[in-house]
Amino acid sequence: MTYLWLPLGLALPTFIGWCVLRILEGRTPVLFQAERIVAGLCVGIIGTMFDTFILHIVGIIDFSLIEMLCVQLLASLFLGGYCYLKRDQFPKSPVASREKLLPWQKILTVIIGLWIAAKLIAGFIFLIGPPYYDDVMNNWNMRGKAFFVQQELILQIEPGKDNGVASYPQAVPMFKTWLANLNGEWHEGLVNSVHIVWYMCALGLVFFGLRRLVSLPWAMLGVYILSSIPLYSMHGMIAYTDLYLSILLFLSVSWLFFAAKNTGAERMSFIRIASIVTGLLVFSKNEALLLHMPPIVLLVLVTMFLSSFTKSEKKQTLAWYTVLISSCLIPWIAFKSYFDLAFGNAKSISSFSIEWHEGVLSAIGFNTLFEGNWGLLPVLFVGLCIAQWKKVLLTPLSILVGFVLIVWLGQLPIYMFTSLYIEALNQTGYARGLIHLVPLVVMVTTLLLHSILHRKKEELSV
Amino acid sequence: MLLNLFHNMNRFSSYLLGLVILMTPALCHAEKVTVWDLQNQATLEGWNTVNLTTVQLMPEGLSITTSTAGQLVKKSKLRHSVDTISTTYISPTGGEGIFIWRAPGMKEEEVYQVPVTFKPGGTPQQLVLNMSNVPEWNSRSDRIGFVLNANIEFLLQQMEFSGPSTMDSIVYSVKTFFTLDQARAYSINFLWGPLRTYTERQYTGLFSQFPPVADSWNTVFYYILGIGLIIALWRKRRIGRKATVAFFILFAIIWVLYDARMGTEIVSYAHKDVKTWWSQPYKLKDYRDRGSFAAFSHLVTEYTEGEENYVFVASHGWPYWSTLLYTAYPSLPLRLEEATDDVRTWVIYNRRDISLDDQNRLTLDGEPITPPGDMMLNFEPGSFVFQIR
Numbered sequence: 001m002t003y004l005w006l007p008l009g010l011a012l013p014t015f016i017g018w019c020v021l022r023i024l025e026g027r028t029p030v031l032f033q034a035e036r037i038v039a040g041l042c043v044g045i046i047g048t049m050f051d052t053f054i055l056h057i058v059g060i061i062d063f064s065l066i067e068m069l070c071v072q073l074l075a076s077l078f079l080g081g082y083c084y085l086k087r088d089q090f091p092k093s094p095v096a097s098r099e100k101l102l103p104w105q106k107i108l109t110v111i112i113g114l115w116i117a118a119k120l121i122a123g124f125i126f127l128i129g130p131p132y133y134d135d136v137m138n139n140w141n142m143r144g145k146a147f148f149v150q151q152e153l154i155l156q157i158e159p160g161k162d163n164g165v166a167s168y169p170q171a172v173p174m175f176k177t178w179l180a181n182l183n184g185e186w187h188e189g190l191v192n193s194v195h196i197v198w199y200m201c202a203l204g205l206v207f208f209g210l211r212r213l214v215s216l217p218w219a220m221l222g223v224y225i226l227s228s229i230p231l232y233s234m235h236g237m238i239a240y241t242d243l244y245l246s247i248l249l250f251l252s253v254s255w256l257f258f259a260a261k262n263t264g265a266e267r268m269s270f271i272r273i274a275s276i277v278t279g280l281l282v283f284s285k286n287e288a289l290l291l292h293m294p295p296i297v298l299l300v301l302v303t304m305f306l307s308s309f310t311k312s313e314k315k316q317t318l319a320w321y322t323v324l325i326s327s328c329l330i331p332w333i334a335f336k337s338y339f340d341l342a343f344g345n346a347k348s349i350s351s352f353s354i355e356w357h358e359g360v361l362s363a364i365g366f367n368t369l370f371e372g373n374w375g376l377l378p379v380l381f382v383g384l385c386i387a388q389w390k391k392v393l394l395t396p397l398s399i400l401v402g403f404v405l406i407v408w409l410g411q412l413p414i415y416m417f418t419s420l421y422i423e424a425l426n427q428t429g430y431a432r433g434l435i436h437l438v439p440l441v442v443m444v445t446t447l448l449l450h451s452i453l454h455r456k457k458e459e460l461s462v
Numbered sequence: 463m464l465l466n467l468f469h470n471m472n473r474f475s476s477y478l479l480g481l482v483i484l485m486t487p488a489l490c491h492a493e494k495v496t497v498w499d500l501q502n503q504a505t506l507e508g509w510n511t512v513n514l515t516t517v518q519l520m521p522e523g524l525s526i527t528t529s530t531a532g533q534l535v536k537k538s539k540l541r542h543s544v545d546t547i548s549t550t551y552i553s554p555t556g557g558e559g560i561f562i563w564r565a566p567g568m569k570e571e572e573v574y575q576v577p578v579t580f581k582p583g584g585t586p587q588q589l590v591l592n593m594s595n596v597p598e599w600n601s602r603s604d605r606i607g608f609v610l611n612a613n614i615e616f617l618l619q620q621m622e623f624s625g626p627s628t629m630d631s632i633v634y635s636v637k638t639f640f641t642l643d644q645a646r647a648y649s650i651n652f653l654w655g656p657l658r659t660y661t662e663r664q665y666t667g668l669f670s671q672f673p674p675v676a677d678s679w680n681t682v683f684y685y686i687l688g689i690g691l692i693i694a695l696w697r698k699r700r701i702g703r704k705a706t707v708a709f710f711i712l713f714a715i716i717w718v719l720y721d722a723r724m725g726t727e728i729v730s731y732a733h734k735d736v737k738t739w740w741s742q743p744y745k746l747k748d749y750r751d752r753g754s755f756a757a758f759s760h761l762v763t764e765y766t767e768g769e770e771n772y773v774f775v776a777s778h779g780w781p782y783w784s785t786l787l788y789t790a791y792p793s794l795p796l797r798l799e800e801a802t803d804d805v806r807t808w809v810i811y812n813r814r815d816i817s818l819d820d821q822n823r824l825t826l827d828g829e830p831i832t833p834p835g836d837m838m839l840n841f842e843p844g845s846f847v848f849q850i851r
Contacts, residue, residue, distance in 0.1 A: 119725055122732035126645070129735050130749055130756040130789075133650050134781070137788040149792045157787070158794055228721035230653050233728055238650050362567050370678040372655015372727075375720045379684065380713065427652045453710060 005182040006193050010041060012072040013175075017044020019079035022090065024272040028265035030258070031273070033093040035208035038201050039273075042247050045194075046280045048072055049171040049178075053283070054331055056153055063151045063174070065181035099216040109220060116203075116227045123237030124196050128189030136192075136239045139165040144176030145186050155339060167341035169283045169332070172241045192239045199236025202247050203227060206439050209254050214450050222446035231373035231431060232438045242435040245284045249292055250439040252277040253403045256300060260307040260396035267309075271317050279324035282332050286344060287436070289329075295406040297321070299399050307396065357421035364415065367427055374434070381441050384448035391451055400444045404437050494542040494625040500524045501619055508537045514610070522552075523619035528610050534618070535562070535607030543625040543660045544601035545594035550620040556582030557614035561591060563603040573605070574598045586619060594663045597675050601625070631660040639679055639723065643669050645731040645750050647781070655680065656723050683716050755782060755811060758841050759789045762809050765838050765847045766793040772807035773798060775816060777844075782811060798831070806850045808832060814844035824848055 017040030021031060031039060052061065052071050061067035083090070101109065131137045143165065146154050155166040176191040183190055203223050210219040226232065235243040255274035259267045278296050281288040300321055304314050336343065368378050385392050385401060392401050411433045415424035423429025500506075500523045509524070511517050513532035518525045526534065547561075557580050562573040576596065581587050593599040601623070610616060626634070635658040643654055656679035659665045668674050694709035738748040739756070749756035759782075766772045767790075774795035776782040786809065787795055796805060808824060810816050819825045824832040832850055839847035 115725065119728055122729040125732040125735055125740070126728075129739060130760065131785060132645075132750060132752065132756075133647065134784065135650075137781075137784045142788050142791070145788065145791055157791070228717065228725070230655070230724040230728065233725075234649055234653065237728070240650060358569070359567075367652055369684075370655075370680050372653040372720075372724055375724065376680075376683060376687075376713070376717055379687070427648070429651075431651050449710070452706060 002183055002187050002190050003193060005179055005190055006197070009175075009179045009182050010045075010194070010197065012069075012076055013044035013048040014041040015044070016048050016072065016075045016079055017041060019076070019083050020044070020047060020276065021273050022083055023079065023086075024276060025269045026272075027089055027091065028269045029091060029093045030262075030266050030269045031093060032096060032208055032211070035205070036093065038204045038208070039251060042198070042201050042205075042244070042251065043277055043280065045175050046171045046248065046283055047276075048075065049174040050280060050283045050328065051075060052174060053153070053170055057331075057335060063147050063153065063177050063181070068178050068181060096211050096216075101217065105217055112220075112224050116224075119227065119233060120196065120200065123199065123233065124193070126237040127192045127196055127239065131188060133238050133240070138163060139168060140172055140239055140241055141176060141188075141191060142173075143168075143170065144173035144180065144191060147173060147177040148180040148186055155341070166339070167336060167343070168286060169288075171283045172244060195239050195243065196236055198244050198247060199233070202232075202236075202243065202250070202439055205247060205250060206442055209250070209258075209443055210446055212258065213447065214454075218446060218450050218454070221449070222442055225377070225446060226439060226442045229374055229377055229438055229442070232435060235435050240432075241285050242432045245281075245288060246436045246439050248277055248281055248284055248288075249436055250443070252281060252292075252296055253299070253400060253440055254443060256296070256303060257396050257399045260303045260399055268313060268316060271313075272320055275317075275320040275324045278321065279326075279328040282328055287433070289332075290344065291407055291410065291433070292436070293325070293329075295403055295410070297325075298406075299403055302402075303396075303399060353419065354417050357416055357425075360416045360421050360424045361412075363425050363427065364412065364430055367424075367431055368434070373431055374438075377438075377441060377445065380449075381445050384445060384452070388448045388451055391448065397444060397447065400440050404440055404444070407437060408434070494544075494627070496540055496542070496544075496623045498536060498621040498623075499619075509607075510535050510537070520617075523617045526610065526614075526616045526618065528612055528614045528616075530612050531609060533562075533607065533609050535605050538563075538604055538606045540601045540603075540606075540623055542601065543631065544599075544623040545592065545626060545661055545664075546624045547591040547593060548622040548624070549589040549591075549618070550586050550622075551580060551589065552584065552586055552617040552619070553580040553582060553615060554584055555613065555615045556580050557616075558611045559614070560609040562605070562607055562609055563599070564605040565598060565600040565603050575609070578608070580614065580616065594661055594675065595667075597671055597673060599675075626660040630662075634659045634661060634665045635679075635682075638665055638668060638676060641665070641668055642727040642730050644734065647751075649731075653724070653727070656720070658682070683720070686716065687713060752781065752785075754842060754845070755785065758811060758845055759786050761839060761841065762786065762847055763790050765807055765849065766790040766809070769793045769805075769807050771796050771805050772809055773801045773805055774809045774811075775813055776810070777812040798826075801831075803833070803850075806835075807838075808835075808848040808850075810848065811845045816844070818848075 014037065018036055019040075021036050021040055021043060022029070025031065029036075048071065052063075052068055055061045055071060056063065061071060131141065136142075142157055146157050147170075153170065157163055175194060179191050179194065180186045203226055206226050207219050207223045210222040232243070232246075235246075252274055255270045255277065259270035259274060262270060278293065278300075281293055281296075300317065303309075304317055309317060335341075367373060391397055411430070415421050415430060420429060500519070502521050503519060506517075506519050506524065511526075511532065511534050513528075513530055514526050514534065515529045515532070516525070516527045517534075524534075526532075559578050559580060560575045561578050562575045564573045568574075574596075576591065578589055578591070580589065606621075625631075638659045639656045641657070643649075654669075654674060654676075657668065657674055657676035658679055659668060659676045664675050668676060690709050690712045694705040697705040697708075735750070738750075742748070744757050744761060747757035748754060771794050772790070774783065774786055775798050783795065795809070796802075801808075810824075816824055816826050816831075818837065819830060821830075822834040822836065823830040824835070832848065835848050835850040837846055838849050841847075
């Protein structure tokens with residue numbers, strides 16, 4: 001019975017997210033109907049929690065059930081009402097071409113589907129157990145529980161003691177507070193269960209992203225590849241926030257990629273929905289502000305010039321990104337500055353001293369190539385990028401690959417030259433940085449595999 | 463002519479295949495051994511000495527005397543796994559020393575070391591080092607040798623490096639591939655993945671050491687894929703796209719095998735949770751590698767509820783402190799030295815040195831640390847909840 005609060009708790013944020021995406025798409029819907037629901041869930045949660053956060057820090061609401069509910073009801077009413085009034089101007093969503101699977105493909109789909117289902121059930125059982133992992137107890141769940149108990153945002157769990165997590169964004173803890181409010185008490189299984197939903201969302205969004213470009217079997221292959229990355233699966237069954245961030249990054253960067261691939265109204269639809277996700281990134285994890293947003297902004301600028309945006313499209317793109325990033329970034333930075341909260345992940349960037357640290361590269365190489373974390377994905381991804389270098393460099397795929405490489409390679413100096421080196425040597429930080437990139441890497445890998453192996457008649461198209 | 467060549471090649475292949483089949487049992491059962499023999503050698507090749515007083519190559523071996531600590535090291539190129547190192551020597555004085563090696567990736571001046579003792583005697587002695595329990599040991603070390611303490615007379619005759627047989631290496635490698643790790647605190651950051659061991663000892667003690675004494679199966683897969691890629695590129699000229707497809711089929715087979723291995727490990731985590739946690743009554747619940755603490759911390763909340771603070775004393779700080787801080791929140795834990803008289807509830811975990819005296823006070827090493835109170839939850843020996851009256 002307790003777990004029934006999960007779908008109920010997800011319903012309003014999903015509806016809000018759906019409405020926001022639908023409104024931003026406007027007269028040119030670009031997302032599949034089901035895709036918009038899944039993406040709406042992911043965007044809606046962080047968006048709703050950001051609104052709640054803003055209303056809370058300006059003193060309008062607290063974190064009680066009624067007041068959190070009011071925010072969501074009002075947002076639903078306002079956005080839902082707008083969608084209803086504009087329904088005549090909103091055309092139907094695009095539909096993927098219907099394809100029949102061959103008998104062997106059907107059998108394979110059933111086998112792989114059962115295998116993924118078995119892992120999902122196992123993941124759910126693993127996820128709802130007692131607290132076990134450090135950052136669940138010290139950070140993500142701890143803060144959620146503190147917000148629930150105190151009914152307000154608090155920065156110190158133990159008065160007078162700084163446990164180093166106050167500077168982390170609150171979206172995920174606040175959503176757990178919301179679920180606990182619905183249930184009336186803190187329930188470990190319930191508040192954790194959203195993580196397996198996010199894992200399924202990641203599988204679904206990779207499927208939809210690929211389905212826009214390739215046939216059904218190839219899109220399903222992408223889902224299988226993502227489901228078979230061991231450490232990514234672990235993050236679907238442990239209550240950390242890295243997988244959720246990976247979804248938001250996937251939406252932000254892949255939608256920019258689709259904007260580059262399209263033209264006209266479709267392009268601008270993608271730009272609008274990509275810009276809102278990019279703006280909200282800062283409220284997910286600290287890395288998003290420092291590691292992810294700068295390369296995304298850089299890629300937006302490069303894309304505008306390399307993908308032949310018209311003058312009007314450039315202006316609109318700049319306007320959308322500027323407004324939506326600023327509307328999230330300014331309050332967040334103001335909040336952090338006001339409470340003197342550190343910028344940086346785990347350690348403040350101001351405390352970094354620059355010096356070379358031995359052994360970091362070999363630890364990173366070992367983690368990437370010789371442990372079971374990623375299966376054979378790094379080799380396949382890099383191999384395909386080399387084999388298909390023209391496609392990688394000369395098509396919009398360069399946006400996806402460029403982002404992955406900037407973030408991946410950009411992390412290396414941080415570990416090699418700063419005091420964060422210990423996170424690479426102890427393998428506590430580096431792999432989580434790669435988790436954020438996995439859905440994008442899988443999408444690129446699948447597209448490049450398709451490009452190498454597909455028969456001529458199956459051309460890549462949008 | 464081409465046909466002839468093809469025919470001859472086929473015949474050659476058949477001979478080769480026959481030879482391989484005939485030799486396989488012998489190869490498989492043979493232990494891999496490398497011997498560095500210093501007896502009856504004309505020159506001393508590959509050995510470096512530092513600070514040794516005298517070094518003389520004799521028919522019986524390499525004769526050394528030391529007046530200060532000195533070093534004898536050989537440039538090594540061992541290319542098989544090694545679990546036993548036998549050194550044959552004669553040392554009239556006997557003495558202490560250190561066996562040293564420089565593993566791949568280490569700096570020039572760094573070495574790993576194991577202390578050794580040379581028995582005194584006028585006849586050949588054997589120093590046998592079992593390296594299978596030394597996680598840092600790597601047979602691919604590029605420097606291997608000894609540091610000899612001062613005032614030792616030493617005649618080094620032979621060093622023998624033996625590893626498991628090819629058959630053992632294969633059997634245990636395959637068995638280890640299917641050996642699954644358990645969910646641990648590090649599983650959020652990395653998973654060891656499929657590993658290779660070569661001996662029964664390594665295999666049985668696989669995940670009992672951190673890091674495991676084993677190699678990654680990924681290396682094997684990379685070799686297979688590398689060879690597959692070379693063949694595919696070579697054959698591509700003749701059979702075109704089929705070669706590419708064949709390579710990716712090979713990739714897919716390995717991928718699925720990998721996924722089956724890792725997916726099974728993930729499912730096994732949940733299976734263990736069901737077996738040791740979900741299906742057990744609280745008194746018998748165990749949770750992963752935290753034993754009974756998860757059950758204990760859950761039961762404790764009944765007694766901390768409504769209390770501003772409680773005193774928490776456990777055998778270890780991590781992970782118990784943060785777990786109980788979270789589980790019993792908003793009630794906050796205090797350390798023993800922070801305890802004050804107005805804190806009623808004491809939570810003790812895995813501390814058999816804390817017990818009740820005849821006046822119902824908690825005592826630590828016989829000294830009372832609380833006023834009289836009552837045992838509220840007697841969970842297991844050394845683990846309980848106590849409340850001051």
